[in-house]
Amino acid sequence: MSQDVSRPSLSDALTERLLDLIRSGGLRPGDRLPSARELSQRFAVTTPTLREALRRLEATGAVRMRHGSGIYVGSDLERVVIPNPNVGRLKGDQLRQLLDARMLIEPPLAALAARRADPVDLARLRAVLEAAGTYLDGRDAELHEANMAFHRAAARAAGNAVLDEVVDSLLSVHSSEQREILRIFDDRVRDYDEHQAILGAIEKGDEAAAEEMMRTHLADVKCVVEERLG
Known part of the structure; x- marks a missing residue:
């Protein structure tokens, strides 16, 4: 039996119906949804109206539409914080503010990691640093990705x-600003060693040391960036 979706706010209502279909059906990221034709019939709407709602969900990562394949549940379905892909490149003070924001957030998280990290978390951190160690020879893109990981x-x-x-x-x-920060900082070994020290504190469960090392690490980066930017 079709479910009629009426105005006002047809797109909003249809978006909520689609989300309810995913959640009530127990669908997980990567699971396939019915075709656009089936969904439009189910909700008694035209295919263009349905596709508008799907595009809204795709913009937040809740669904993924693959040409010639179908509609799939996206990996960001339950994400609370959604990044804005329309923000332009940061300049000057904004770049400093980006580092300030990280300095407020990441050191306390490093302390929590020292308290809560399980073997899977620690293995992931070690694997990332092992990969970073292989990129110290000048492969900027790979090293950047490993550092961010x-x-x-x-x-x-x-x-x-x-x-x-x-x-x-x-x-x-x-990410482009983070690559620029890496270029300006330009001390691969120091950056790598500081990451190793942070990991060591997390592995030991030393919350105070993990927090202080992460704060010092980000402060060092900010200091160099400020010197270069003038």
């Missing part, structure tokens, strides 16, 4: 999903 893994190990998403959003949306 370390910060993401440390935030994840803290066990606070919302703050994990905040860190991920800062690093994802402003």
Whole structure:
């Protein structure tokens, strides 16, 4: 039996119906949804109206539409903090503020990681740093990705999903700025050694040391960036 969706706010109502279909059906990221034709019949709407709602959900990562394949549940379905992909490049003071934001968030998360990290978290952190160690010969793109993966893994190990998403959003949306910070900082070995020290404190369960080392690490980066930017 079709479910009629009426105005006002047809797109909003249809979006909620689609989300309810996913959740009530127990669908998980990667699971396939019915075709656009089947969904439009189910909700008694035209295919263009349905596709508008699907595009809204795709913009937040709740669904993924693959041409010639179908509609799938997205990996960001339950995400609380959604990055804004439309923000332009950060300049000057904004770049400093990005580092200030990270300095407020990441050191306490490192302390929580030292308290809460399980063997899976620690293995992930070690694997990321092992990979980073192989990129110290000058492979900027790979080293950047490994460095950002370390910060993401440390935030994840803290066990606070919302703050994990905040860190991920800062690093994802402003990846070009993060690469620029790496270029300006330009001390691969020092950066790597500081990451190793942070991991060592987390592995030992030393909350105070993990927090202080993460704060010092980010402060060092900010100091160099400020000197270079003038």
